[in-house]
Amino acid sequence: MEGDVDEIIRAPRGRTMKVLVIGAAGRTGTHVVEQGLARKHEITAFSRRPTAAKSFAGARALTGDATDVAALRQAVRGQEAVISAVGCSAIAAALVEVMSEEGVRRLVMTSSRSVVATRPRLMVGLAWMRFRCEYADLARAEGMLETSALDWSIVRGTMLVDKPAAGRVHIDFEANASGGDWRLTRADYAMALLDVAEDPRYVRRSLGVGGPRKNT
Numbered sequence: 001m002e003g004d005v006d007e008i009i010r011a012p013r014g015r016t017m018k019v020l021v022i023g024a025a026g027r028t029g030t031h032v033v034e035q036g037l038a039r040k041h042e043i044t045a046f047s048r049r050p051t052a053a054k055s056f057a058g059a060r061a062l063t064g065d066a067t068d069v070a071a072l073r074q075a076v077r078g079q080e081a082v083i084s085a086v087g088c089s090a091i092a093a094a095l096v097e098v099m100s101e102e103g104v105r106r107l108v109m110t111s112s113r114s115v116v117a118t119r120p121r122l123m124v125g126l127a128w129m130r131f132r133c134e135y136a137d138l139a140r141a142e143g144m145l146e147t148s149a150l151d152w153s154i155v156r157g158t159m160l161v162d163k164p165a166a167g168r169v170h171i172d173f174e175a176n177a178s179g180g181d182w183r184l185t186r187a188d189y190a191m192a193l194l195d196v197a198e199d200p201r202y203v204r205r206s207l208g209v210g211g212p213r214k215n216t
């Protein structure tokens with residue numbers, strides 16, 4: 001599990017779970033809902049756009065703002081895992097509060113590789129100039145999970161693109177990417193989020209996820 005791995009992060013399947021997806025109408029979130037259903041999980045799709053709820057065939061659709069603790073409590077109750085396909089400190093704070101109260105422990109949250117990366121310097125520096133506020137907020141969100149008593153995982157994606165899935169990702173546990181492609185399809189990111197949620201070996205761990213190496 002340690003270090004530099006280019007693989008499909010497959011956990012042993014078989015056990016289906018009740019999974020709440022936050023940001024379900026987003027570009028990554030829709031893939032998480034679709035793939036989660038295909039894996040036979042019981043999916044609750046939480047989005048703040050009522051119109052999006054219609055497209056979650058096969059899932060239980062809930063509409064609300066994920067920073068609204070009352071709305072979130074209704075969604076979290078009875079779940080076995082939560083995947084937040086949106087990284088944001090206000091949502092992380094609400095999730096930590098509600099999940100702790102409801103006794104739902106497993107939380108997987110998206111974040112960005114750039115939050116911790118220092119290389120390649122030019123690319124990371126430019127990204128920080130452009131997305132300073134977003135990365136600072138993601139760093140706060142990561143800290144909230146790390147200091148919580150939840151069974152959290154933080155999945156730091158590289159640059160997301162809407163291309164066809166490769167069916168593989170590159171993962172590592174370093175601040176800086178140890179290989180792989182900087183471009184990661186949202187479909188592959190969703191696969192990794194589900195794999196991590198299903199696999200207890202990732203509990204209380206942060207990992208970097210990028211696209212697979214081109215020659216593998």
Ligand SMILES: NC(=O)c1ccc[n+]([C@@H]2O[C@H](COP(=O)([O-])OP(=O)(O)OC[C@H]3O[C@@H](n4cnc5c(N)ncnc54)[C@H](OP(=O)(O)O)[C@@H]3O)[C@@H](O)[C@H]2O)c1
Pocket residue numbers: 022023024025026027028029046047048049064065066067085086087088091110111112113156157158159160161186
């Ligand atoms: N974009 C990248 O290149 C990149 C790189 C690395 C990591 N990431 C991580 O990946 C995540 C997903 O990226 P993406 O591009 O797929 O995102 P996206 O398409 O912008 O989707 C985010 C979704 O979250 C929803 N949302 C935001 N605040 C909410 C709230 N308070 N309550 C309920 N829903 C809320 C949005 O709702 P609406 O549809 O109503 O706006 C949207 O549907 C990011 O948040 C970040 O943590 C992104």
